[in-house]
Amino acid sequence: MTNEKLYDLSMIRDMLGEEEEVKNMIGIFVESTPVSLHDMNEGFKEDNADKLARNAHKMKASLDMLKINSLYDDVRKIDKDFKVEDIPQNELEEIIKKMNSVLELVFKKLKEEFKL
Amino acid sequence: MSTFKIFVVEDDPFYGEMLKYHISLNPDYVVEKFENGKECLNNLYKNPAVISLDYSLPDMSGMEVLKKVKEHNPDIPVIIVSGQEDVSTAVKLLKEGAYDYFVKDDETKDRIWNALKNIRERLNLEKQIDDLKEEIGKKYVFNNIIKGNSKEIKQLFNIMEKAVGTNITVSISGETGTGKDLVAKAIHYNSLRGKYPFIAINISAIPNDLMESEMFGYEKGAFTGANTRKIGKFEEAGKGTIFLDEIGEMDLNMQAKLLRVLQEKELTRIGGHAIVKVNARLIVATHRDLAEEVKNGNFRQDLYYRLLGLPIHLPPLKDRGNDILILAKYFVDAFCEENAMSKKNLSAHAQDKLLNYSYPGNVRELKAIIELAAVMSNSDTIDDIDITFTSTKKVSDFLLDEEDTLNGYTRKIIKHYMDKYDGNIMKAAKKLDIGKSTIYRMKKNNEI
Numbered sequence: 001m002t003n004e005k006l007y008d009l010s011m012i013r014d015m016l017g018e019e020e021e022v023k024n025m026i027g028i029f030v031e032s033t034p035v036s037l038h039d040m041n042e043g044f045k046e047d048n049a050d051k052l053a054r055n056a057h058k059m060k061a062s063l064d065m066l067k068i069n070s071l072y073d074d075v076r077k078i079d080k081d082f083k084v085e086d087i088p089q090n091e092l093e094e095i096i097k098k099m100n101s102v103l104e105l106v107f108k109k110l111k112e113e114f115k116l
Numbered sequence: 117m118s119t120f121k122i123f124v125v126e127d128d129p130f131y132g133e134m135l136k137y138h139i140s141l142n143p144d145y146v147v148e149k150f151e152n153g154k155e156c157l158n159n160l161y162k163n164p165a166v167i168s169l170d171y172s173l174p175d176m177s178g179m180e181v182l183k184k185v186k187e188h189n190p191d192i193p194v195i196i197v198s199g200q201e202d203v204s205t206a207v208k209l210l211k212e213g214a215y216d217y218f219v220k221d222d223e224t225k226d227r228i229w230n231a232l233k234n235i236r237e238r239l240n241l242e243k244q245i246d247d248l249k250e251e252i253g254k255k256y257v258f259n260n261i262i263k264g265n266s267k268e269i270k271q272l273f274n275i276m277e278k279a280v281g282t283n284i285t286v287s288i289s290g291e292t293g294t295g296k297d298l299v300a301k302a303i304h305y306n307s308l309r310g311k312y313p314f315i316a317i318n319i320s321a322i323p324n325d326l327m328e329s330e331m332f333g334y335e336k337g338a339f340t341g342a343n344t345r346k347i348g349k350f351e352e353a354g355k356g357t358i359f360l361d362e363i364g365e366m367d368l369n370m371q372a373k374l375l376r377v378l379q380e381k382e383l384t385r386i387g388g389h390a391i392v393k394v395n396a397r398l399i400v401a402t403h404r405d406l407a408e409e410v411k412n413g414n415f416r417q418d419l420y421y422r423l424l425g426l427p428i429h430l431p432p433l434k435d436r437g438n439d440i441l442i443l444a445k446y447f448v449d450a451f452c453e454e455n456a457m458s459k460k461n462l463s464a465h466a467q468d469k470l471l472n473y474s475y476p477g478n479v480r481e482l483k484a485i486i487e488l489a490a491v492m493s494n495s496d497t498i499d500d501i502d503i504t505f506t507s508t509k510k511v512s513d514f515l516l517d518e519e520d521t522l523n524g525y526t527r528k529i530i531k532h533y534m535d536k537y538d539g540n541i542m543k544a545a546k547k548l549d550i551g552k553s554t555i556y557r558m559k560k561n562n563e564i
Contacts, residue, residue: 011222012134015225025130025133025137028129032130057172059128060199061199061220062131064220064221065134
């Protein structure tokens with residue numbers, strides 16, 4: 001993880017062009033994605049596989065768009081396409097922990113970069 | 117181009133906002149974003165042109181939303197945008213009527229952009245087709261295509277109304293130039309079949325050898341030169357109307373084949389085995405007396421009765437009295453407008469001359485006469501000297517048209533020479549070697 005780029009905004013910059021628009025859009029990301037992350041965590045704590053998977057699925061496209069590649073495989077493992085019940089509990093716990101730490105760092109760095 | 121309303125239904129606010137921004141780059145697109153299925157369904161009254169729908173929504177699945185959208189309006193194209201790469205889900209959604217299915221990845225924005233462009237182009241083309249169909253429909257409103265207010269024309273409109281309201285086969289008879297093809301089109305475009313094709317075949321223009329393949333089509337390899345399958349005119353007409361003009365010219369062999377198709381309501385392409393259902397409405401026309409042709413053995417009696425259906429007879433122009441002047445005025449106005457000329461009137465002498473001619477070529481001939489007169493006229497009034505009758509019919513032709521009494525033949529001959537000499541009684545009397553008082557008397561008695 002440390003050798004990998006935390007995120008890459010090239011696709012978003014390519015789509016939006018204007019830096020002001022990029023800032024607005026990142027603002028929406030750092031505001032809405034923590035909600036999904038929180039709901040996913042709740043699903044994990046409540047042993048609610050559906051809630052957990054649905055929120056992972058909800059974040060998947062956004063994480064891809066920001067090219068948060070370190071989470072590419074993890075988010076897919078608990079996406080609703082897969083049965084989270086089939087993942088060993090300790091592995092699931094590791095994934096959730098990793099997603100939280102990576103995303104917390106992404107939110108922090110993005111807020112710093114865009115002075116949000 | 118008008119604005120194009122697009123609904124984006126996406127539960128991830130960031131992704132939804134990105135899609136909205138990207139789509140809104142086209143200033144003609146107005147985008148509304150919803151984060152769940154219910155919100156989208158509650159706003160369907162706003163008539164979106166397209167819906168971009170996320171498959172996984174918090175309150176309901178994309179499939180449920182798609183079905184409800186299609187129940188509301190099956191014509192709204194729904195593009196499914198999903199994080200799932202499951203082919204079977206995509207197939208199910210496409211079967212339910214989804215326009216397309218895109219997996220969320222780097223290419224999604226471009227795919228949506230292209231899909232919207234294609235949908236918009238298709239909708240514009242469909243609108244143009246609808247507008248054109250409406251235009252055609254207006255063009256064929258009865259009194260737009262058949263001018264006149266004679267008793268004969270009013271009766272004709274009544275019968276045409278009956279033809280429009282049913283699927284009955286219509287057989288149109290009348291002399292050349294009376295407008296049989298226009299009546300057929302008017303019946304078609306004013307009927308419920310008007311949105312389907314109108315396919316006309318002029319039987320006399322197709323060689324007998326090609327008639328069957330033209331009407332019923334053929335399979336690849338059915339005969340030398342049949343390199344591809346070709347559907348016939350009956351199939352092409354679909355749920356529309358097939359118009360067989362000059363049906364009296366069809367040879368007996370083909371008549372038997374046509375009869376079979378009409379009885380069975382199905383056909384088989386030449387060289388094929390597949391049965392093709394025939395749904396088209398049939399209208400036939402002829403300038404011949406088909407009953408007479410049956411008597412003479414030139415037309416099958418069983419086919420004659422099958423085709424007779426609702427007979428419509430178009431009266432010859434010479435029997436339509438003042439309709440001649442109504443038509444003449446219509447043709448003058450139309451010609452002047454088409455040629456950017458100032459409007460022209462018909463003088464009393466010109467009207468008199470027009471009313472006293474026999475029009476063997478009927479409405480088609482009157483149109484030609486009027487257009488020539490409009491060109492020849494040097495003022496805003498068309499006078500009798502501007503009108504030239506150009507009929508190619510000889511005395512022997514019209515004498516043999518139908519059997520008549522001696523008095524009838526006499527009237528026809530005198531009328532012919534009166535037409536030929538522009539109503540000049542002296543000239544006609546001299547040519548026929550009869551007293552001019554004879555002609556005056558016949559005119560006074562309305563015999564000519």
